[in-house]
Amino acid sequence: MPATIDVAEPSSSAKGKAVIVAAPHPAKWKKGTAIIDFVLRLGAIASALAAAATMGTSDESLPFFTQFFQFEASYDDMPTFQFFLIGMAFVSGYLVLSLPFSIVAIVRPHAVGIRLFLIIMDTVALTLATSAGAAAAAIVYLAHNGNSSSNWLAICNQFTDFCQKVSGAVVAAFVCVVCIVFLILISAVALRRH
């Protein structure tokens, strides 16, 4: 672990020279990326939580019913929406847990190990969030438009509130995806020089 050494080293010996020559500029730049990382991470958490909460509270009962059946739509009628909820819950849980690491990266802009850890975990989170969002989007599209060749009818004529909520959740998920993409780009740029 060379990273642990970098950090510990300067406090002991090299203070005198390095401060004068070139140190302040790259460190500032690094710190800037770490702060942007933290802010973007907050945005990603907010949108992931919004997506999960919106999906989780989406259900609607229609005001009429037959003898055998009341018409009701809820996210747990669709396995894809259940996957969406679980996936976004995982992503927001990971993002919350990653906040302390992001703070450490602000305090110690040159700790490479943390950046590397974050970029790897962010990539996994990106895959999860994207697949949850895209799968739900495919179903939402079907709910809005139906598909004539396979004879699947649009259900959004009846369940308007449900469809609106679900569409909102998908949009929030894609906002989260965009945030995580930028998180990865920033981490990659910050890893470049150290």
Next chain:
Amino acid sequence: MPATIDVAEPSSSAKGKAVIVAAPHPAKWKKGTAIIDFVLRLGAIASALAAAATMGTSDESLPFFTQFFQFEASYDDMPTFQFFLIGMAFVSGYLVLSLPFSIVAIVRPHAVGIRLFLIIMDTVALTLATSAGAAAAAIVYLAHNGNSSSNWLAICNQFTDFCQKVSGAVVAAFVCVVCIVFLILISAVALRRH
């Protein structure tokens, strides 16, 4: 600001020690990651092309028909499958175009700019491939199992060949996704030290 000193310090004073001990090794190690990158990229290309080709050739006509209608299933009946085809075609196009960059990274293991370019473009390709795969997977799941609450019936009882081809395309897409995830991880590790 004790942290600012880290970077400038080793380059100025600690050279003597570091060069002798560990210099030749990292170059080899870098080259190794670049070669793995190239091989993984070939795997990703193969699976992306397989996914696109399988989806593109998937259509099936049933041997019976009514007066008004012949039963036929093809990828272009479903907007999601069209998106899948276009998305995977883009991804495989990008991956083929990125091969020369990967070769340059083998020849010059310390060219940081190329690595950075590849990691950024790979992240975008990952998002595209994941969303295409997940959206198609959601529809394939529906085609296999149907959904009782929204009254969408499974169509795979009739269109068995079509469903098999489409499922195969989704699996190939996820193989491609896994390859790209590992590409990003390797690039991140290789960016760490230079």
